[in-house]
Amino acid sequence: xxxxxxxxxxxxxxxxxxxxxxxxxxxxxxxxxxxxxxxxxxxxxxxxxxxxxxxxxxxxxxxxxxxxxxxxxxxxxxxxxxxxxxxxxxxxxxxxxxxxxxxxxxxxxxxxxxxxxxxxxxxxxxxxxxxxxxxxxxxxxxxxxxxxxxxxxxxxxxxxxxxxxxxxxxxxxxxxxxxxxxxxxxxxxxxxxxxxxxxxxxxxxxxxxxxxxxxxxxxxxxxxxxxxxxxxxxxxxxxxxxxxxxxxxxxxxxxxxxxxxxxxxxxxxxxxxxxxxxxxxxxxxxxxxxxxxxxxxxxxxxxxxxxxxxxxxxxxxxxxxxxxxxxxxxxxxxxxxxxxxxxxxxxxxxxxxxxxxxxxxxxxxxxxxxxxxxxxxxxxxxxxxxxxxxxxxxxxxxxxxxx
Amino acid sequence: xxxxxxxxxxxxxxxxxxxxxxxxxxxxxxxxxxxxxxxxxxxxxxxxxxxxxxxxxxxxxxxxxxxxxxxxxxxxxxxxxxxxxxxxxxxxxxxxxxxxxxxxxxxxxxxxxxxxxxxxxxxxxxxxxxxxxxxxxxxxxxxxxxxxxxxxxxxxxxxxxxxxxxxxxxxxxxxxxxxxxxxxxxxxxxxxxxxxxxxxxxxxxxxxxxxxxxxxxxxxxxxxxxxxxxxxxxxxxxxxxxxxxxxxxxxxxxxxxxxxxxxxxxxxxxxxxxxxxxxxxxxxxxxxxxxxxxxxxxxxxxxxxxxxxxxxxxxxxxxxxxxxxxxxxxxxxxxxxxxxxxxxxxxxxxxxxxxxxxxxxxxxxxxxxxxxxxxxxxxxxxxxxxxxxxxxxxxxxxxxxxx
Numbered sequence: 077x078x079x080x081x082x083x084x085x086x087x088x089x090x091x092x093x094x095x096x097x098x099x100x101x102x103x104x105x106x107x108x109x110x111x112x113x114x115x116x117x118x119x120x121x122x123x124x125x126x127x128x129x130x131x132x133x134x135x136x137x138x139x140x141x142x143x144x145x146x147x148x149x150x151x152x153x154x155x156x157x158x159x160x161x162x163x164x165x166x167x168x169x170x171x172x173x174x175x176x177x178x179x180x181x182x183x184x185x186x187x188x189x190x191x192x193x194x195x196x197x198x199x200x201x202x203x204x205x206x207x208x209x210x211x212x213x214x215x216x217x218x219x220x221x222x223x224x225x226x227x228x229x230x231x232x233x234x235x236x237x238x239x240x241x242x243x244x245x246x247x248x249x250x251x252x253x254x255x256x257x258x259x260x261x262x263x264x265x266x267x268x269x270x271x272x273x274x275x276x277x278x279x280x281x282x283x284x285x286x287x288x289x290x291x292x293x294x295x296x297x298x299x300x301x302x303x304x305x306x307x308x309x310x311x312x313x314x315x316x317x318x319x320x321x322x323x324x325x326x327x328x329x330x331x332x333x334x335x336x337x338x339x340x341x342x343x344x345x346x347x348x349x350x351x352x353x354x355x356x357x358x359x360x361x362x363x364x365x366x367x368x369x370x371x372x373x374x375x376x377x378x379x380x381x382x383x384x385x386x387x388x389x390x391x392x393x394x395x396x397x398x399x400x401x402x403x404x405x406x407x408x409x410x411x412x413x414x415x416x417x418x419x420x421x422x423x424x425x426x427x428x429x430x431x432x433x434x435x436x437x438x439x440x441x442x443x444x445x446x447x448x449x450x451x452x453x454x455x456x457x458x459x460x461x462x463x464x465x466x467x468x469x470x471x472x473x474x475x476x477x478x479x
Numbered sequence: 480x481x482x483x484x485x486x487x488x489x490x491x492x493x494x495x496x497x498x499x500x501x502x503x504x505x506x507x508x509x510x511x512x513x514x515x516x517x518x519x520x521x522x523x524x525x526x527x528x529x530x531x532x533x534x535x536x537x538x539x540x541x542x543x544x545x546x547x548x549x550x551x552x553x554x555x556x557x558x559x560x561x562x563x564x565x566x567x568x569x570x571x572x573x574x575x576x577x578x579x580x581x582x583x584x585x586x587x588x589x590x591x592x593x594x595x596x597x598x599x600x601x602x603x604x605x606x607x608x609x610x611x612x613x614x615x616x617x618x619x620x621x622x623x624x625x626x627x628x629x630x631x632x633x634x635x636x637x638x639x640x641x642x643x644x645x646x647x648x649x650x651x652x653x654x655x656x657x658x659x660x661x662x663x664x665x666x667x668x669x670x671x672x673x674x675x676x677x678x679x680x681x682x683x684x685x686x687x688x689x690x691x692x693x694x695x696x697x698x699x700x701x702x703x704x705x706x707x708x709x710x711x712x713x714x715x716x717x718x719x720x721x722x723x724x725x726x727x728x729x730x731x732x733x734x735x736x737x738x739x740x741x742x743x744x745x746x747x748x749x750x751x752x753x754x755x756x757x758x759x760x761x762x763x764x765x766x767x768x769x770x771x772x773x774x775x776x777x778x779x780x781x782x783x784x785x786x787x788x789x790x791x792x793x794x795x796x797x798x799x800x801x802x803x804x805x806x807x808x809x810x811x812x813x814x815x816x817x818x819x820x821x822x823x824x825x826x827x828x829x830x831x832x833x834x835x836x837x838x839x840x841x842x843x844x845x846x847x848x849x850x851x852x853x854x855x856x857x858x859x860x861x862x863x864x865x866x867x868x869x870x871x872x873x874x875x876x877x878x879x880x881x882x
Contacts, residue, residue, distance in 0.1 A: 128806035128814040160802050160814065162831040195799025196833060305803050382785075383877055390878025396598025399563050400708050403531035411531040412565065428565040430599060467878075468871035474786055475793025475870075 084220025085236035086111055088251035089274035091316030095214035096222025099207030101155035101193070101200055106226035108204060109152040110176065110211040111270060116186060117314035118276075119147035120283035122290050124307035130159035131169040131199075132189040133308060139173065142185035145279025147312055150188045150270055151176045151208070152227050154255070158191040158199040159305040168199040175205050179212045190268050190308045192229055192255060224253040227268055230473055231256045235346035239335040241275070241319075243328065248275040248317035250335040254343040256350050269294065269309040269343050275332055276315030281323050285333040286311050293340035296372075296461040297348045298379050311336070348462045353469025357445045358388055363458045364415075364451040370407045371459035374450060377405035378461075385466035388446050393437035395423040395430065402450055413453030419443065426453055487623025488639035489514055491654035492677035494719030498617035499625025502610030504558035504596070504603055509629035511607060512555040513579065513614040514673060519589060520717035521679075522550035523686035525693050527710035533562035534572040534602075535592040536711060542576065545588035548682025550715055553591045553673055554579045554611070555630050557658070561594040561602040562708040571602040578608050582615045593671050593711045595632055595658060627656040630671055633876055634659045638749035642738040644678070644722075646731065651678040651720035653738040657746040659753050672697065672712040672746050678735055679718030684726050688736040689714050696743035699775070699864040700751045701782050714739070751865045752848075756872025760848045761791055766861045767818075767854040773810045774862035777853060780808035781864075788869035791849050796840035798826040798833065805853055816856030822846065829856055 087094050091114040096106040119140060123133045139147070151172060158165045169189050177184040191199070214222075224234040238251040252271035277285070290309055313321075321332040349357040360379045365371035378384055381401035387394040395416045403411050416424045419440025424430045440446065446465075490497050494517040499509040522543060526536045543550070554575060561568045572592050580587040594602070617625075627637040641654040655674035680688070693712055716724075724735040752760040763782045768774035781787055784804035790797040798819045806814050819827045822843025827833045843849065849868075 126803060126807045127812060128802050157799070160799055160827075160831045162815065165831075195797075195803060196827065196831065197799075305799075305806065382873075386874050386877035389874065392878065394598075396560070396563055396600075396708075399531050400529060400598060403708070404529045409530060411563065424563075424599065428563045428568075428599065466874060468874045470785075471789050471792065471869060471871045471874065474789035475795065 084218065084224055085238045085251035086223055086253045086270060086272055087217040087220030088238045089249035089272045089316065091115060091274055091314045092272045093215040093217055093219060094223035095211045095216070095219040096226030097207050097211045097214060099153065100203040101153055105228070106222055107154045108207050108211055109223035109226035110149065110215065111223055111272065112149045112180060112215055113272070113312050113314040115314050115316070116146045116148055117312040118279040118282045119145050119188065119310065119312050120279060120286045121188065121308060121310040122286060124305060126305045128160055128305045130157055130191060130306040131161060131165035132158055132191045133306060134166060135169040135173060136188040136190065136308065139185040139188060143183070145283065146186055147188050148182040148186040149176055149180060150190065150310055152190045152268065153204055154227055154229050155193040156191060156197060156199050157193045157195045157306050160196040161198060164198060168201045171201060172204060175208050179208060188310055190306065192227065192268055192306055195305060227253065227255045229255060230352055231350050233350055235343050235350065237339045237342040239338050241331050241335045243319055243331065246317055246319045248273060248319045250339050252339045252343050254347055256347040267307055267347055269340065271311040271336065271339060273311070273313045274315065274317035275313055276320040277313040277332065278323070281321065281329065282311055282313050285329065285336055288333055289337040289340045292337050293344045297344045298376070298461070298463045345462050348464045351464035352473045353467040354464030355467055356388060356465045358385070358463050358465060359445065359447045360461045360463065361447060361449045361458070362452065363449065364453045364455060365457040366455040368457045368459055371457045373407050374402050374405045374409065374452065375459045375461040377401050378448065378450065379463035382466050385463060388441055389465035389467050391438050391441035393418055393423055393434060393441060398448060398450065399424070409452050409454065415451040415453065417449040419447055487621065487627055488641045488654035489626055489656045489673060489675055490620040490623030491641045492652040492675045492719065494518060494677055494717045495675045496618040496620055496622060497626035498614045498619070498622040499629030500610050500614045500617060502556065503606040504556055508631070509625055510557045511610050511614055512626035512629035513552065513618065514626055514675065515552045515583060515618055516675070516715050516717040518717050518719070519549045519551055520715040521682045521685045522548055522591065522713065522715050523682060523689045524591065524711060524713040525689060527708060529708045531563055531708045533560055533594060533709040534564060534568035535561055535594045536709060537569060538572040538576060539591040539593065539711065542588040542591060546586070548686065549589055550591050551585040551589040552579055552583055553593065553713055553715070555593045555671065556607055557630055557632050558596040559594060559600060559602050560596045560598045560709050563599040564601060568602060571604045574604060575607060578611050582611060591713055593709065595630065595671055595709055598708060630656065630658045632658060633755055634753050636753055638746050638753065640742045640745040642741050644734050644738045646722055646734065649720055649722045651676060651722045653742050655742045655746050657750055659750040670710055670750055672743065674714040674739065674742060676714070676716045677718065677720035678716055679723040680716040680735065681726070684724065684732065685714055685716050688732065688739055691736055692740040692743045695740050696747045700747045701779070701864065701866045748865050751867045754867035755876045756870040757867030758870055759791060759868045761866050761868060762848065762850045763864045763866065764850060764852045764861070765855065766852065767856045767858060768860040769858040771860045771862055774860045776810050777805050777808045777812065777855065778862045778864040780804050781851065781853065782866035785869050788866060791844055792868035792870050794841050794844035796821055796826055796837060796844060801851060801853065802827065812855050812857065818854040818856065820852040822850055
């Protein structure tokens with residue numbers, strides 16, 4: 077979904093408005109996003125497992141507990157992660173949510189907060205607070221596009237995705253936005269993503285569906301193996317569509333969880349495709365595993381291999397690196413049973429038989445989206461992960477991130 | 480030790496000769512090394528834990544078992560890893576050791592073999608076999624310098640180190656050579672390294688000392704997180720000095736293990752300093768841990784962080800990345816207790832107090848050898864690991880490795 081669309085993803089569901097403004101935390105780009113539900117919504121979130129938990133994560137987690145899983149608003153700033161900032165950082169996050177609560181006239185525990193940007197520098201709170209009235213005045217459905225822009229850091233483009241779900245009792249929308257694009261590695265919710273829906277879902281069911289969707293999406297992407305201090309995925313479900321997702325009706329849960337998973341997978345793939353320095357999306361498909369845990373472990377290890385990522389960057393059909401990475405995944409696979417395809421080109425088959433057209437393999441690796449399929453030849457379990465190629469651009473971006 | 484020295488490291492101990500020749504596996508550079516002990520030597524080795532074990536690793540492991548830990552020679556080729564090559568690869572490795580055994584007139588099980596280079600391509604056996612007579616004819620003590628050169632792949636320079644140990648009963652030498660410089664990650668012996676000594680050591684004691692020395696050296700270095708299929712460290716102890724290392728005299732064992740560890744640490748640091756694209760050696764020192772396992776886990780995680788490695792490359796004092804990496808190490812540290820120094824500049828102290836001279840921190844990060852010290856503030860345990868910075872050069876090398 078492009079910014080030119082009339083309705084942005086995060087405000088595609090009924091009863092949501094949003095805004096993105098420039099507070100001056102970043103030099104020029106929009107840096108504060110606000111998403112508001114017109115009514116109290118069920119809220120669920122998953123957070124980073126990094127021990128150095130950023131202040132906004134601590135505050136959002138507290139608020140979800142205090143509110144019993146209800147929220148009216150999410151406020152996000154880019155340009156400063158408010159992580160490793162000690163007690164002053166915690167005070168700053170609390171004052172941010174209080175200011176939003178006062179401006180909207182809602183209880184403070186119904187305001188969630190997230191931050192992204194540089195770690196270990198004081199949040200410029202006066203600038204942030206000074207921008208909030210403008211953000212509240214600017215809340216519209218169209219404002220979702222600015223919100224999607226305002227949460228970005230080194231991202232090159234907005235990441236938005238919408239699905240609509242038709243049911244016997246009506247249609248509801250699931251729409252989300254995310255940001256990348258460094259410190260991305262699957263260890264819970266990775267990076268920041270926000271989803272709104274006008275389905276009616278209980279907080280507990282929403283949390284269950286989010287956990288399941290996250291495990292199948294953001295926990296399967298990796299840009300660089302570094303897990304952020306600020307990872308947050310939050311979902312608001314305000315029920316404005318009148319369609320209920322009911323734990324007693326499993327098909328309603330499956331439909332909602334499916335749509336949520338689809339949105340998060342699409343957003344996750346957008347994060348990877350726009351990974352720092354990335355020129356290609358790489359999908360690692362593992363099949364033929366004894367069980368899903370084995371498949372996932374192999375898929376993650378290959379996705380994390382810098383030698384695989386640089387080979388794809390150079391369109392070099394170096395299947396030995398794929399085999400070597402798979403074989404250090406600490407799972408009981410049998411090297412001689414491995415098969416590897418680049419796109420639709422079979423580059424190696426069991427017994428390390430390797431006869432393929434170098435030109436065809438190069439064409440498969442020169443595509444914008446490269447698929448590497450690894451067949452373990454042991455069973456029927458499968459798993460897929462996503463990563464990006466590793467380019468000199470990644471180094472250039474991160475050697476001078478703060479300059 | 481430079482190649483211009485009269486005696487190279489691998490032949491510094493008495494009773495060893497070596498040669499390095501060009502077999503044509505690589506285009507121009509020397510690509511076959513041979514190291515021979517004049518008498519049967521005690522032999523010990525540690526090998527890769529990657530499941531895709533290269534053929535030479537399989538054969539060397541067999542030979543050590545058959546010979547009861549005795550060896551006369553090590554033959555090494557660069558340019559082709561003979562990994563993922565199936566049964567033909569195994570045959571090629573066996574025929575290589577048989578040819579060396581025939582030329583030297585020693586039992587085949589006393590010949591060890593190692594290979595390094597591209598994975599999954601047939602070893603050009605005729606070229607290798609054709610070069611072996613020349614290698615045998617060329618065996619001299621001075622030939623150790625050519626041997627150190629012939630085991631290299633993407634390395635820019637030879638890696639050699641010698642220590643002499645004075646004892647009441649005489650002096651002995653421990654000398655080694657290693658190669659880098661990609662697919663380097665601590666999971667057992669990393670990459671290839673060979674050590675000779677004229678101390679007299681039993682095979683079992685030699686194996687124990689090697690295991691201990693490897694855990695303190697090569698298992699603590701990382702260039703890129705990828706574990707090779709060919710990792711081998713082998714030690715030959717031929718007793719030519721007449722000095723015995725005796726399990727009954729712990730001080731003799733400590734002296735030998737200490738010298739072996741020093742040699743392997745120096746070689747390991749040379750591997751990292753010459754890591755693909757590396758411009759700096761980074762030493763990660765963790766102190767104040769509850770136990771050594773915790774210290775080592777944190778030191779390894781920080782050493783493996785591409786964001787830390789790129790920040791050092793750019794001399795960017797981004798301590799938040801160090802804290803974020805330490806805090807995802809899956810150990811129970813307390814983020815608020817962390818202290819981080821870049822060189823001798825304290826960049827953060829407990830409670831995330833951070834006041835430092837940006838110019839001084841930049842100077843500390845612009846050195847050829849950068850030290851990052853992380854104090855966990857919990858106990859007295861320490862650990863050190865070594866890595867290199869991540870540069871655009873790494874990408875350039877690996878995007879076109881086979882071209």
